[in-house]
Amino acid sequence: MAEMVKVAVDAMGGDNAPAEIVKGAVEAANENGHVKVFLVGAENAVRRELEKHSYKPQQIEIVNATEIIETAEPPVMAIRKKKDSSIVKALQLVKNGECDAFVSAGSSGAVLVGGQVIIGRLKGVERPPLAPLIPTEKGTALLIDCGANVDARPSHLVQFAKMGSVYMESVMKVRNPRVAIVNIGAEEEKGNALVKETFPLLKNCPGINFIGSIEARDIPAGYADVIVCEAFVGNVILKLYEGVGGTLIKKVKAGMMTSLRSKVGALLVKPALKETLKEFDLEQYGGAPLLGLKGLVVKTHGSSEAIEIKNSVLQCVTFKEQKINDKIKEKITLEDE
Amino acid sequence: MAEMVKVAVDAMGGDNAPAEIVKGAVEAANENGHVKVFLVGAENAVRRELEKHSYKPQQIEIVNATEIIETAEPPVMAIRKKKDSSIVKALQLVKNGECDAFVSAGSSGAVLVGGQVIIGRLKGVERPPLAPLIPTEKGTALLIDCGANVDARPSHLVQFAKMGSVYMESVMKVRNPRVAIVNIGAEEEKGNALVKETFPLLKNCPGINFIGSIEARDIPAGYADVIVCEAFVGNVILKLYEGVGGTLIKKVKAGMMTSLRSKVGALLVKPALKETLKEFDLEQYGGAPLLGLKGLVVKTHGSSEAIEIKNSVLQCVTFKEQKINDKIKEKITLEDE
Numbered sequence: 001m002a003e004m005v006k007v008a009v010d011a012m013g014g015d016n017a018p019a020e021i022v023k024g025a026v027e028a029a030n031e032n033g034h035v036k037v038f039l040v041g042a043e044n045a046v047r048r049e050l051e052k053h054s055y056k057p058q059q060i061e062i063v064n065a066t067e068i069i070e071t072a073e074p075p076v077m078a079i080r081k082k083k084d085s086s087i088v089k090a091l092q093l094v095k096n097g098e099c100d101a102f103v104s105a106g107s108s109g110a111v112l113v114g115g116q117v118i119i120g121r122l123k124g125v126e127r128p129p130l131a132p133l134i135p136t137e138k139g140t141a142l143l144i145d146c147g148a149n150v151d152a153r154p155s156h157l158v159q160f161a162k163m164g165s166v167y168m169e170s171v172m173k174v175r176n177p178r179v180a181i182v183n184i185g186a187e188e189e190k191g192n193a194l195v196k197e198t199f200p201l202l203k204n205c206p207g208i209n210f211i212g213s214i215e216a217r218d219i220p221a222g223y224a225d226v227i228v229c230e231a232f233v234g235n236v237i238l239k240l241y242e243g244v245g246g247t248l249i250k251k252v253k254a255g256m257m258t259s260l261r262s263k264v265g266a267l268l269v270k271p272a273l274k275e276t277l278k279e280f281d282l283e284q285y286g287g288a289p290l291l292g293l294k295g296l297v298v299k300t301h302g303s304s305e306a307i308e309i310k311n312s313v314l315q316c317v318t319f320k321e322q323k324i325n326d327k328i329k330e331k332i333t334l335e336d337e
Numbered sequence: 338m339a340e341m342v343k344v345a346v347d348a349m350g351g352d353n354a355p356a357e358i359v360k361g362a363v364e365a366a367n368e369n370g371h372v373k374v375f376l377v378g379a380e381n382a383v384r385r386e387l388e389k390h391s392y393k394p395q396q397i398e399i400v401n402a403t404e405i406i407e408t409a410e411p412p413v414m415a416i417r418k419k420k421d422s423s424i425v426k427a428l429q430l431v432k433n434g435e436c437d438a439f440v441s442a443g444s445s446g447a448v449l450v451g452g453q454v455i456i457g458r459l460k461g462v463e464r465p466p467l468a469p470l471i472p473t474e475k476g477t478a479l480l481i482d483c484g485a486n487v488d489a490r491p492s493h494l495v496q497f498a499k500m501g502s503v504y505m506e507s508v509m510k511v512r513n514p515r516v517a518i519v520n521i522g523a524e525e526e527k528g529n530a531l532v533k534e535t536f537p538l539l540k541n542c543p544g545i546n547f548i549g550s551i552e553a554r555d556i557p558a559g560y561a562d563v564i565v566c567e568a569f570v571g572n573v574i575l576k577l578y579e580g581v582g583g584t585l586i587k588k589v590k591a592g593m594m595t596s597l598r599s600k601v602g603a604l605l606v607k608p609a610l611k612e613t614l615k616e617f618d619l620e621q622y623g624g625a626p627l628l629g630l631k632g633l634v635v636k637t638h639g640s641s642e643a644i645e646i647k648n649s650v651l652q653c654v655t656f657k658e659q660k661i662n663d664k665i666k667e668k669i670t671l672e673d674e
Contacts, residue, residue, distance in 0.1 A: 137584050147521060150529040184484060184572040189411075192487040192569045216576035220584035232529045235521040236570055237577060239554035244581040247474050247557035248614075252589055255613030256606045265605025269592070272599035276592030277585075 008090035011041030013106025022049035024309025075109030101296035101316035125292035132288030138222030146234035164226035180224035183213035286311030345427035348378030350443025359386035361646025412446030438633035438653035462629035469625030475559030483571035501563035517561035520550035623648030
């Protein structure tokens with residue numbers, strides 16, 4: 001029998017905690033018998049939610065945590081002071097080896113800082129990037145880094161390219177993933193200081209399939225599998241994806257409501273349209289892994305519902321089964337010698 | 338009688354030159370009797386296109402230019418060497434005061450560099466930003482800077498905020514335009530080094546209505562009128578707007594073609610949808626002004642068709658009539674004392 005994958009879940013994190021978090025965790029356990037979920041949070045509240053569902057008791061365990069880190073709290077201070085918060089207790093479980101991974105819809109800052117401070121980086125990793133999957137016309141692409149390390153240096157971006165390649169190859173099963181750096185033109189001499197310095201390093205980096213610069217316009221078209229950028233730019237890309245998508249869909253809906261003729265049409269196209277647009281819904285893809293840690297941390301949207309939590313927990317299983325961290329260590333250290 | 342506004346148009350720039358450029362210029366002249374257009378480019382080719390249209394001869398003049406600057410050419414070198422190119426000759430017309438403004442769909446690099454080198458900056462302006470209008474749910478917003486000055490300093494961003502405010506107030510008639518800086522979180526302490534340093538300067542800057550940080554997600558929703566950012570980030574925002582928009586509309590169309598039911602619906606919603614989505618088409622808004630020069634330079638998309646050229650030429654009229662450059666000079670120098 002395969003070993004159980006143990007996942008700590010922040011039962012108190014996000015706008016829909018604990019109800020949707022508990023629901024998603026139970027769904028993941030019910031879908032995959034090799035998962036054991038540790039629901040970390042206020043015991044009574046979590047138990048009340050659990051009672052609404054059916055599950056195998058050996059797959060779910062509650063770990064009591066009396067404090068909650070709020071989104072607005074300065075992360076470093078919160079991690080240091082709130083020792084009995086769901087985030088700190090869950091991260092401790094991963095650090096101690098009691099869990100393999102941690103999933104949270106809570107404070108991004110606290111999860112990112114806590115992951116680095118409590119779990120710690122893999123040997124050789126300079127900065128752990130946050131790397132969400134984003135939808136493209138051809139499937140998905142990994143946006144790396146997307147909020148963990150602003151003002152990164154060229155050597156960090158090279159490591160992001162390596163870690164992202166491992167992830168897309170082993171978790172998403174993309175053969176020889178195409179790596180590109182976000183730039184403001186296709187030519188090598190274009191860009192800001194960071195990109196100009198990083199470009200030749202990526203070009204000469206063994207073990208990755210670097211295809212050059214990518215303009216933001218070409219990201220949704222699916223021209224690359226691993227989109228390398230500094231965290232500020234990555235965060236802008238991720239959030240604009242959501243923003244433009246949301247606004248356009250609103251416009252489409254409003255456009256359909258302008259005449260009787262179009263209203264009738266809207267009723268007819270609705271089911272097909274809903275199905276297609278689902279592919280462009282970021283929440284379908286589970287959370288964003290924080291790569292390069294001794295253990296896995298997955299950050300989901302603050303607005304996560306059960307489906308995203310479930311997908312994120314199941315993502316942890318693939319991550320462990322594919323021994324991603326061993327592969328990252330290998331790629332990082334091999335080429336650094 | 339009002340003074341004529343004289344606009345030099347790069348007849349050879351862009352994918353659809355000279356046909357669409359000439360067509361757009363003629364349309365602008367026919368729509369506004371106070372415009373005189375100078376079509377700069379290969380005389381014979383331009384004349385052949387002109388012969389296809391009706392116009393008042395006193396409103397259109399051809400200025401022969403025997404060279405063309407290609408998009409791929411390094412801009413500084415091209416501007417220096419190709420003295421008889423349409424871009425250099427048109428910029429000379431503005432420099433000499435024979436024209437008030439210049440519109441080009443040609444090489445962005447050459448237009449930006451040439452504008453600064455040949456026409457020159459207004460007194461007090463450190464760096465002239467490129468500032469396109471982008472569509473939002475509530476109308477439009479000015480994205481400033483969007484490609485002219487990568488690796489800008491905080492003082493540049495403050496000037497962008499001032500120039501953008503003048504533009505939105507005087508050209509777009511937005512009262513007391515809301516200025517925001519692109520950031521990765523709403524709180525003042527968030528951001529990269531540039532944003533953290535710029536934030537307090539904007540907060541204390543008189544003469545602008547600074548409302549704080551804006552996350553990329555909230556740009557399409559129309560939370561601000563002047564979106565201040567460094568050029569690399571601005572370029573990513575502009576191009577991703579186009580990219581996500583294009584991909585989503587493709588998805589919507591494909592979604593409507595998946596069943597007989599939805600195909601019938603598509604026929605019914607199409608006209609209404611087309612009308613609504615037009616508001617989200619960047620090309621409807623004319624080109625992007627390069628602000629802060631002694632004269633106006635407007636850069637349009639490389640793929641510009643007649644409508645964008647026409648709108649850009651007409652934009653130059655408003656710009657001159659509203660005495661934008663006087664207002665910019667006033668705002669920049671006043672607060673610097």
